[in-house]
Amino acid sequence: MGATGLIGKDVSASLNEAGHQTVAASRSSGADVLTGEGLAQALDGADVLVDVINSPSFDDEPVMQFFTTATRNLVDAAKSANVGHYVALSIVNCDGLPESGYMRAKVVQERTIVESGLPYTIVRATQFDEFAEGITASLRVDGEVRAPDAPIQPIAAADVAVEVARAAEARRAY
Numbered sequence: 024m025g026a027t028g029l030i031g032k033d034v035s036a037s038l039n040e041a042g043h044q045t046v047a048a049s050r051s052s053g054a055d056v057l058t059g060e061g062l063a064q065a066l067d068g069a070d071v072l073v074d075v076i077n078s079p080s081f082d083d084e085p086v087m088q089f090f091t092t093a094t095r096n097l098v099d100a101a102k103s104a105n106v107g108h109y110v111a112l113s114i115v116n117c118d119g120l121p122e123s124g125y126m127r128a129k130v131v132q133e134r135t136i137v138e139s140g141l142p143y144t145i146v147r148a149t150q151f152d153e154f155a156e157g158i159t160a161s162l163r164v165d166g167e168v169r170a171p172d173a174p175i176q177p178i179a180a181a182d183v184a185v186e187v188a189r190a191a192e193a194r195r196a197y
C-alpha cells in the first residue's frame with residue numbers, strides 16, 4: 024500500500040525480484056486508504072500488508088486525520104482478509120518530538136497497528152538522504168542559517184526500502 028511512492032516503488036521492485044507476487048496498491052490502482060475503496064480487492068489472498076503510504080499534506084490537522092483514518096481502515100481490511108503480518112514504515116524517535124504534528128500522527132499510526140491484535144513489524148528509519156535539501160532549507164531563517172547543535176544521520180531511501188522488503192519476507196517481529 025503506497026506502491027507508487029518513493030519507498031513503495033523500491034519495495035515492490037525488491038519483492039518482485041525476490042520472486043514474490045505483489046499487488047502494487049495506491050489511489051492510482053483504485054485502492055484508497057481514506058475511503059476504504061478497493062482495499063478488500065487489493066488484500067484478497069495476501070499474506071503480508073506493507074504500509075508505506077504517506078499523507079499528501081503535512082499540516083497538523085490533515086496529517087493527523089490522514090494517518091488516523093488510513094491506519095484504522097487498513098487494520099480493518101487486513102483483519103477481514105486474514106492478513107498474517109502488517110509491516111509499516113515509521114520514523115526513529117517519532118514519539119520523542121510531540122511538538123511536530125507529523126510525528127504525533129506517526130505515533131497514532133504506530134499505536135493503531137500495535138493495538139490492532141494483528142502480527143506486525145514496524146521499521147523505523149531516519150530522514151531520507153533525498154530530503155537533505157529540504158532539511159537544510161528549513162534551517163534558513165531571515166537570511167541566516169540556524170543549525171541545531173545535534174548530529175543527524177540520514178539514510179538513502181533505497182536502503183530503507185531494502186529493510187522494509189526484508190521485514191515483509193521475515194516472520195513478524197511482534
Ligand SMILES: NC(=O)c1ccc[n+]([C@@H]2O[C@H](COP(=O)([O-])OP(=O)(O)OC[C@H]3O[C@@H](n4cnc5c(N)ncnc54)[C@H](OP(=O)(O)O)[C@@H]3O)[C@@H](O)[C@H]2O)c1
Nearest residue numbers: 025026027028029030049050051055056076077113150151
Ligand atoms: N521522508 C522521510 O525522510 C521518512 C523517514 C522515515 C519514514 N518515512 C515514512 O515513509 C513512508 C513513505 O514515505 P514516502 O516518502 O515513500 O511517501 P510518498 O513518496 O509521498 O508516497 C506516498 C504513497 O502513498 C499513496 N497514497 C497517498 N494517499 C493515499 C490514499 N488516500 N490511498 C491510497 N494511497 C495513498 C501514494 O500513492 P497515490 O498518490 O497513487 O495514492 C504514494 O504511493 C511514510 O509513512 C513516511 O512517514 C519517511
